[in-house]
Amino acid sequence: MTRVLLATRNAKKLTELRRIVAAESITGLEVVGLADLPPFPDAPETGATFEENALAKARDAVRETGLPVIADDSGIAVDALNGMPGVLSARWSGRHGADDANLELVLAQLNDVPEERRGAAFVCAIAYSFPDGDEGTLRAEWRGSVIRERRGTGGFGYDPIFVPEGETRTSAELSAEEKDAVSHRGQALRLLVPHLKALAQQA
């Protein structure tokens, strides 16, 4: 059994990766999270891109644990904000992880922005850094638009104000399964499958 570390403390992300590993019938891989290991200090996320942050997080965890590591960085890129909040999505209001304040700030900033310019994308970059030297980043986007008032209680972050293309519901109104099937993170994780299969075969 090869242990692979998903460098996150987010239980939902762990569950999602484990679901994909199971769905793809990848045997011989055990996905663990940061909470399953002795703690080490988080590296600060100061990169200019999602990829840079994800790769720094992955390399940091490799150095600390010696395990093969997967790390992600994700956020929302709003067209009328030139692609921001972007890498600052989790601290857009100036306070880290203040989901409500971050989301309300985006709504307020877009107050005068007309419907045709309210496009946005959820973006996910995944970095992998494996002991055999296989290292890289993958990126997926989920296009949609920002509505004017929050709706729905699922998900987290900006889900309540994001309506994906082809949908009338916000991503906070989709079931976890519906969201996994089409979301930025689901897509990016599926791009990772060939790398996971190669890793499992080395064991």
Place this chain on the structure above:
Amino acid sequence: MTRVLLATRNAKKLTELRRIVAAESITGLEVVGLADLPPFPDAPETGATFEENALAKARDAVRETGLPVIADDSGIAVDALNGMPGVLSARWSGRHGADDANLELVLAQLNDVPEERRGAAFVCAIAYSFPDGDEGTLRAEWRGSVIRERRGTGGFGYDPIFVPEGETRTSAELSAEEKDAVSHRGQALRLLVPHLKALAQQA
């Protein structure tokens, strides 16, 4: 005497344009502001660019007054925010004209951004729309960087956190004359001089 309207209620901008008209020895032009005319409703600033907003403001004022009109739109474009606050500079915190809140939000958003990525530019677009059909926009930028704590009491908006290239003081620590000589708005107004001279000669 040809009256030309600078479509603003900002007395400092009016004074600045009058100073430039005097310095360039443009005779026969009287610069008036919105406060000198019967009031009309402001058009909302919903453009995606400074130029679009300035031109909309100028055309709106031409329609309302029949005068030759100059209008500006300006703001700060922060590199690490992909050029935002940009056209949303005056309402970045979600509240229009809340200078302190807007500036504090930018400082907080840049908290984890290292020195080498704290570049920014003050940008000014000026639109002119004259009865002879001369119409257009001009743009000037003033490069610098965003510091970590406000300094200085001059100016307005983001001046207290902006240090121009080649300076150690913030733009809020420069005298009005020093600022006019190099600022985005000063530069843009000087680009306008040939158009003002042509306007004055028609009278």
